[in-house]
Amino acid sequence: MSDKKSFSERDICTKYITPALVQAGWNLHSQIREEVSFTKGRIIVRGKLHTRGEQKRADYILYYKSNIPLAVIEAKENSCSVGAGMQQALNYADTLGVPFVFSSNGDGFLLHDRTGMANRMEQALTLDEFPSPAQLWQQYCQWKGLETTQARHTVEMPYFDDGTGRVPRYYQANAINNTVEAVAKGRQRILLVMATGTGKTYTAFQIIWRLWKSGAKKRILFLADRNILVDQTKNNDFKPFGAAMTKISKRQIDKSYEIYLSLYQAVTGSEEEQNIYKQFSPDFFDLIVIDECHRGSAAEDSAWREILDYFSSATHIGLTATPKETRDVSSIHYFGDPVYSYTLKQGIEDGFLAPYKVVRIDIDKDLQGWRPSKGQTDKHGEMIEDRIYNLNDMDRTLVLEQRTELVARKITEFLTATDPYAKTIVFCDDIDHAERMRQALVNLNPEEVKKNRKYVMRITGDDIEGKAELDNFINPEERYPVIATTSKLMTTGVDAQTCKLVVLDQHIRSMTEFKQIIGRGTRINEDYGKFWFTIMDFKKATELFADKDFDGEPVMIYEPGSDESPVPPDKEPGINLDENGNPLPPLEKGGTEGGFEEPSPKRIKYVMGDVTVHVIAERVQYYGPEGKLITESLKDYTRQTVRRDYASLDEFLQRWSQAERKATILQELQQHGILLEPLADEVGKDFDAFDLICHVAFDQPPLTRRERAENVKKRNYFTKYSEQARLVLENLLEKYADTGIENIEDIKVLTLDPFKDMGTASELVSVFGGKTAYLKALHELEDNLYA
The missing domain is CATH 3.40.50.300 (P-loop containing nucleotide triphosphate hydrolases)
Incomplete structure (x- = not known):
């Protein structure tokens, strides 16, 4: 009989846990689901690249009537204790809302009862004592307060299939x-x-x-x-x-x-x-x-x-x-x-929603302010009130035409550098602002507009042709329109699956509106390469990300009968809609897109065409692991992340030297958000992944792959191999110098040039005396590379 201690975790499941469940009356086909991945893995963005983090995967989820999860089981190898998987299983149970949690190593089960109805919260069970579906369902119904037959019948009804x-x-x-x-x-x-x-x-x-x-x-x-x-x-x-x-x-x-x-x-x-x-x-x-x-x-x-x-x-x-x-x-x-x-934070963490990076752009006149000279008039002859105008005034009481052009230019530069056809929504302060922004973007993209006049469209409540293009904008299969300038119309109800750029040139003070606007970019569409999106912020709207209410639980602050509130309910900022759900046009010139009258007296907009503006600061912030925006370089992030996993250089070197495949370590680092390709763009493309990590995280002088390969040649240790085996190793060394360690670790490399001209993969392996001997020689080559 095989030694139980030598069985893999999967063997333990197959030989001990599953038979125990079936014996207890659980249906193998409808109630027992094994190796259930219930999240997709957080999308991690660095530079222009992304990767996915680790998925949450339960060894077992047990269901009643196929749609109500009752229990989670975490399996471990027999060399572990019976309760070794409990904390991991409890984490999964929190997420899944499951009351019964089990850990097993094949000898028995440890049960954690989260209903609070058992005499003991945790108890050990033998393999023969696993509870039946009826037992757990009865306890579940008591816990949930489902006391009547009708209530249970309602809850048991399956999903539509x-x-x-x-x-x-x-x-x-x-x-x-x-x-x-x-x-x-x-x-x-x-x-x-x-x-x-x-x-x-x-x-x-x-x-x-x-x-x-x-x-x-x-x-x-x-x-x-x-x-x-x-x-x-x-x-x-x-x-x-x-x-x-x-x-x-x-x-x-x-x-x-x-x-x-x-x-x-x-x-x-x-x-x-x-x-x-x-x-x-x-x-x-x-x-x-x-x-x-x-x-x-x-x-x-x-x-x-x-x-x-x-x-x-x-x-x-x-x-x-x-x-x-x-x-x-x-x-x-x-x-x-x-x-x-x-919440949005949970959705991003689970990998079901797209994360974002924020490009914050500060403009001099917004932050430093602008004051007119005495008696100065705007381009329409209006006398400008003498005071300092700043960010709060831009596009509301003061229009700087060169500022509009600057914003449009930054949008155009971003799209040109990434994807000129990335769906983009530009949120403006009002219809007038949206129209000016449309014109500026048209003038900056003449070649694209020549190809199709709908490259840039204003989609606002007063524009019939613009509203008619809304369906085309949100349709992933339709290329045009690419850029939509808007104010309120597209804040909600717009399922823009492929929107990759959300531009905020709008004063946003409402947390509800801010969340709705950010939601325009959070959908993922893998078929069209949409995994994340960028927020370009010109009016400090993204400071709301730091507000404790941004992604917190809703808290009621309602005060019935209060007469202190400055905004009565029926005048709440929003969109006035007609019977078809379309926004009504402005009541009058100076009205807003929502159809609400402006406060009296009517707001004056001064328009200046000759005030120069400049960008004084631009920074990129990433969505961090804790759900907060972080401003740091790729090097800083890599250093912090590696040092969180490896406390010292010695610890990393030991793990590297002992790893059966170096690619395994690189995959682990990738799941933590370290993307080696953009890091190599910053540090040097000729460096090995090992050198990139040691240099950035532990301040070690790096060697290029070619330098490491030449050092191995100098040691001349290949002489102990046959001529044919030596030729294979020399070519592996060249392949490493050209492309890196991951490629030579894959045995499929022997089917590529120059190896395929030397014989089949099996023939090349045989010159070492078989696959085991070949892998041993490969590991010795790696030891010499990283000596």
Whole structure:
């Protein structure tokens, strides 16, 4: 019999753990899932390159009825203790929201019960004592408070399966299960917070599907405030509802359907006869799902809230990436604390959302200010008020035309250096600013505009042709438009999967608006090479990243009845929309894109064409491992990261010399964000990876690959090998000098030039006496290289 101590971790799983689970009654095909990767690995960006960090992968996840995760098991080799994997498993259980956590080395199990209902939180079990699905499910239901048969029936209802193998990601499953369980227990107001780009609509579909199929909810209304959102929802994620679904319009009220989708604007109006929702009885719907619920429905006295009040007996589920919490507007006050939150930081850390790097550009007149001379007039003859104008005034009360051109030039330079066809959104202060920016970008990109006049488009609420190009802009398959200048129109509801550059030349003070704008770039589209995006900031908007509220849990600060708030709810900054979900045009010249009047008196804009401006500072900041922006060089980052893994040069040298394959160490470093190619661009392309690391992290003088190869030749140790073997080693040494260590470690190198002219790979290995002897000779070559 084989020694159990010599078995690999996988052997332990196959021979001991899986049989124990099957014996306890777990279905091998529907309830036991092995080696489950539930994150994708954080995307790490350095320079123009990126890599992915390590995925989180559980050895086992056990499910009840295939959709409710009950337990996580972490397996270890038998040489480890039975509880050696517990802390790792608890980490996974926190993420997955799983109550039962097991560790095993094949001798037995250690159970950690997170429900708080057991006599002992941790207890040892033999292989024969693993609990059955029924036992864990019963305890799970007690823990969750699912006391009735109907509640359990609702929760057990499976997801919709489209036959493609698509299943909800772990955080979507958490959101769906938590929401369905809350409904099953009778909760009437539910809030779900999920970052932009994480699939809120798909999550909503699965929630509705399970509640509908279980019979818990029979007639359902999905509310949104943009026509494009309703149509996308109906035609994409909600398509499986088929003939049971309809879209409400002012021309059609048919009460024979079960799933209704509607714009707020389609069922409400200023006149009583326009309030079409009242054609339904107040108890017609038993579930209402409100998309982007931080918008109109968050304010207590809004017309849109009247719909929710009318159907108050229904269960209301609010979806948002940015719950609104001010002294007079509160998502939490209405819906309650979120049943689940998934933040931008979590999405980036898991590798489901694109990280960003920030290019901060400071302009002299913004920071140092500009003051007119006595009696100076602008280009339109307006007398300029005598004071100092700074960043707060730019493009609002003072327009410096050369500043607009400078911003446009920096955008153009960036796109030229990276990808001239990278989808770009330029957020401006108002429509006038967006138009000036469009003109400046057109003038700086004449060749591209000659190819297609839609290379740059203004997409704002007042421009019919610009709005008509919105679908083309967000369609990955459409090249044009490439650059969109906008103000408010594209802050929400724009699924720009391939947007690689977000330009902030807008004064942003609202955290909600800032989050929505950043969300335009957070989607990943691997098919089109979109893994990360760049934020180019000209107005210090990205200082909001440092605000504790940027990615924190929403906290209610609502003060009902407060008369101190400077912004009443019905005047809250936003976009005024028509019945089709399109922004209304300005009320008058000087109005804003949202259709709200400017404060009286009308704001004057002074326009100056002859004030010169210059960039006085430019820096690049990366999204760091802790979710904070870091400003540091590639060398500094490499030094800190390597020294975190290896306390001393000796420790690194020992690990390097003992490694079976050097490429393994390089892959580990890559997962921690060290990208050797851009580092070589800074330090020297002729240096070996080993020398780059030793030089940057431990201040060692580097040798080029050619110098290391020549040093090996001087030792003349090849003489102990046969002539043919010596020729192979000499060519391996040349290959190393040209391309580096990773290439010669792969035995496939023997199928390439110049080796393929010397014989087949198997023939070349045989001259050493077999594969084992060949690998031994290769390791000796490496020892000499790094002696």
